[in-house]
Amino acid sequence: MADVKSLLAQFEEISKNPQKLVKEYVEAGEKVIACFPIYTPQPLVTAAGMVPMGIWGGQCNPQLAGKYSPIFTCSLLRSCLEFGMTGVYKDVSAVVMPIICDTFRGMNSAWRAGVPDIRSITFIYPQNRKDPGARDFLIEELKAVREALEDISGNTVTNEKLQTAIRLYNRKNAAMRAFCRTANDHLDLVKPADRHHVMKAVTFLKPERAVEMVSELTAALNAEPVHRFAGKKVVLTGITCEPDDILGYFDQCGVAVVGDDLAQESRQYRTDYPSANSGMESLALHWFGVKGCSSAHDDNNTARGDMLAAMAKEAGADCVVLCMMRFCEIEEYDQPSVITQLEKAGLMSFSIDIDQSTSDSGQALTKIQAYAEN
């Protein structure tokens, strides 16, 4: 069995070089479907015999994206559009775009205009999740996604193939959750950036490979003695916590990340696909099981704050860090109620600005350091 250090290095390499992986997939004759965040029905892509890969933008100063996307647009979607327009995603066969916020509505049009060579498959998640018609509506939306994927792959997505893929994704979810639990017993080995690289790399890997690699890492960690971490512990929430510099600041200040609710990380592995009469129904019901997420409306506006408070307490953290994606309105809307609930639970919280268009994160260091000093 490989040692923890070399396994973590593999995840870091994948996390930082998704284009290399795309090239390998394409050279092996496989088709890659880029999946916008979050809750893209990836089992459909797998069942269609293609490779789903998450796209998360990246640090860049958009130039071309400004043609369709004003500067006050979600930083992540703006960099995705920039990468689309500058050819970074040129090897993917299509993108799947869930319309989960208002910015995505505009992005759908912007993508079609700005990146005409990469097909865009869009669908809408119903926000009124209690409406009896919402399930049927979503199944119809997902059928359209399925048809588009079948058209690109030339394969038929049977119910059997889909159910098999769903079981595989649930195994992946379980593997990710097991890794997160185990990592907390080895905070000397799994630094905040290491944890992030594992979570991010998995969004680029085929699900079966992800399960294999993450399970091997978890087993390697379990073989190590448990480490009693004496420093401060935090839970992260938001869309992403990048670049690595920010995660490095936590380590530099002696702070460990012991849990997260990031869309790029644990949020997508928290909810399993439930048993249902068909694979399509299971995909739809998954959306109705999503809790405590800024992109899924909940009548109970304390749900996310309560969930985060419980998560922090369970992991022994005394603070939740809100990683606010610049101009992400859904996260901004959630912020006041989340802070209120955390305060009621006796937890500290502070926000850091996540902006993919700049590499200056000095304010984040000041905030993390101030938390660590007190």
Added chain:
Amino acid sequence: MFAAGIDIGSTASKAVILDGDGQVKAKATVPIGTGTAGPERVFGQVMELAGIARDDVAWITATGYGRFSFEGINDQKSELSCHAKGISHLLPGTRTIIDIGGQDIKVMRIGDKGQLLNFVMNDKCAAGTGRFLDTMAKVLDVEVSALSGLSFQADEPAEISSTCTVFAESEVISKLAAKIRLENIAAGIHKSVARRVASLVQRVGIQPDVAMSGGVALNSGLVRSLEEEVRCHIRVHEDCQLAGALGAALFALHSMRNCESYTG
């Protein structure tokens, strides 16, 4: 031996020297900050005022935006911790601190020993910061220090955006073109900053006593506007601009004493 604190901000450098009993031996401010000769100059000035040499300083703690770039320090602390410590020393009983710095706004809730309980900071945006005031003063063609006096003579404060410095600058130019009195524009600028700061204060939750830290606190016109927005009296110490440096010096004193007791 002496302990020193240096606060290297984005627009000014401040330094404080404490003697072994914790008494302020000297303090100095230079109106240029990180990346300039300001930090070296202010440190030279404060030592000259104290009548000591660098070798007489047993511990130097740096804070502020430029805290990592000053040579010869013993350690560095975040400006949040230092303002909390400094204000708690200058104005005991303070529970909420508002610091308007050159490029950011900080609101801190502190405990009875000056420990930081919670805080909020604006993110990368100049609205409501000292830089905002500098920009507006430039448009009005007055010194930033003149804004306070002007605002006290206003009879109808102008309405100016608190969303964005660039928007606000355009608005101020439009007001000037519309022949709105300078005094009313100055008061409107203060109101704009006060609204921006008040929204952050609301996020962290206000708890009396409230004090203001940093050089912008010397602008009494702005303090008045802020008091109106947060509906609370705001205490300002005459050394408010030095609060961060004083906090750093207090941390340095603590480290110096620990070091002395360790070495016997």
